[in-house]
Amino acid sequence: MSLTSILLILLGIALLGSFYAKSHVLKMAGSQVTAMHSLPNHHFAYTFLVTLLPSAIVAIIWSLSEQTVIMNLVVGTFPENIQALPADLMSLTMTKFQNFLNGVVFGEPDPWMVASGEAYVSMVSNSRWGATLVSLILAGLGVYWAVSRIEPQFRARNRVETIIKGFLIVCSIVAILTTIGIVVSVLFESIRFFREISIFEFLFGTHWSPMIAMREDQAGSSGSFGAIPLFTGTLLISAIAMSVAIPVGLMSAIYLSEYANQKARSVLKPLLEILAGIPTVVYGFFAALTVAPFLAQNGASLGLDVSTESALAAGIVMGIMIIPFISSLSDDVINSVPQSLRDAAYGLGATRSETIRQVILPAALPGIVGAVLLAVSRAIGETMIVVMAAGVAARLTANPLESVTTVTVQIVKLLIGDQEFDSPKTMAAFALGLTLLVITLCLNIYALHVVRKYREQYD
């Protein structure tokens, strides 16, 4: 039986059992329903959870691990001479066997393969039966266990709360474990990379050309992995983006929270937030097809040499993308400055702009700094706009009119196309990813710290 049908049956059993448990406890309580420790629905929920959770978990784990376990067992049925093959030939044989199982056969299959294939099929069917049987027994035990414990004074509510709490904890642990998993995998690949390329060359080298030639005699046969041009590129574009986003975002936040009346606010705020919903690839072609040519033309008429892919175009558009981020967060921060402080300033005869500059902004500053830092880590991680508008040339320059490249763009470039997963070229992507991760992590931690410190002031 397939996993889905097993789960449906379990669900049915759980529902039936729960309805039974509920009517059972109501019958036991008789006229004393109000004297029961927990509501009848808590008994229902208790029975449901006790029945469904263990059996469903077992069924799911069983079918997830089925394939691996059976494959290991099947190898045991191979003839001795095949089992004795060296590792690389063995993996080839396994692939062939897999193909055979999937019905892809070239020519006449070996007799041993047919035999093992039959063994495999019977193992799978046994395993399915086993899964069905075990989970059904567990579900039955669950119903039995719950119903035998239930009585009017049974603390079903507390049990249900505990089970739900446990479930929620498991969910959050999954999220945390995923994060840890990502960090660890990136870390290990990076360590492999740093075995071949020294970490100092990577962090402080000024030349980036990660192509390693296929043949020894090809030009530029050895790659070089100095990431400084990428860091400066990222820095340059982020700086341009922030110098667009901070003033515009902050000013709109001030307008929205201090000047706009209710009506204007209810129109403008959602409009501004639409900006945040535009896919970055759309920003990307806005940058590449509208802003960049505009800059190039106007630059030419000013006598400036603006390349068609420039840090400036990418930075400006990225800044526009980040505006709603800053304006929305700053608006929240400014709104949470207590009204009593505004009253105090207005009551002394301060004008609106004096109140904003001298009272509201200083009080909101830590929160605004937090918002800006979060926005910076957003800018550093942004890829699409830069790929499309800033180019891929790793150039060490501070001139915003030239094309530059960023860490994220290089990661994309290293990983698209056919890759060997153990060349330094590919592993460099992980090293770049790790660097990025560390930088944004530090920024985020610092930003959260700043925001939290600010919260403490007024609560």
Next chain:
Amino acid sequence: MTEATMTNEVVEKTGVDRKVPDQTVGNVYVDEPRMTSRAVDVYYGDKQAIDGVTLDIGAQEVISFIGPSGCGKSTFLRCLNRMNDTIDICRVTGEIALDGQNIYDPSIDVVPLRARVGMVFQKPNPFPKSIYDNIAYGPRIHGLATDKVDLDNIVEESLTKAGLWEEVKDRLEQPGTGLSGGQQQRLCIARAMAVSPEVILMDEPCSALDPIATAKVEELIHELREQYTIVIVTHSMQQAARVSNRTAYFHLGKLVEVGETKQIFTNPTHELTQDYITGRFG
């Protein structure tokens, strides 16, 4: 609905109408008023919060506003320095004058007005700045001090008047928010006085304070009455009796009765005032 209940309702309604008077009981006028209010109505959107209040506020007097919550005491108080301007939906009609000049006249600028009519709020609201900067804030924005020495003098003088100088003179650079609640409220009073106002409005200035701090603030109000006109909203009738010489009783947006504090508390004329004073509703 039967006819009997309908007539009943009508009777009750007219009964209420008869209770809240169209005309304020008692003498609303004084000789040589500092502020005058004539037929002032205040609306929040469509909702009327103040209805036809006419009242004089004399120079060098302490007048207290009392009444059940929601009757419009704060709303009327905030009209006196146009603090209601900061609320979008609030609309004021009628005339309020300071020294004979209509403060709602379009040619009047609220900045100097609020320097002349200062305000102290219910919850102490010092800026998250140093004690010194809290006091110096008003004089700085109004350009009242010619130099640092001048400013130092204003700060010292205001803190002294507020009875806070001895307590804070050694820690002027520390944040005002670090003071105790009572000290913070006296800091706010000192901050209001630093711009030399003529009138000080206080909206339940002691409601967030403990009894000892309250006593200190009341004592301070007592001393300040020599130099300032003080309008105080209070929930405590004892406080009104202790600090004010005139008392105004508000009910449902109307000014029901005004009179000498002693008379209001010992011999109120209007039925509603009597009910409130004797604690029949609050």
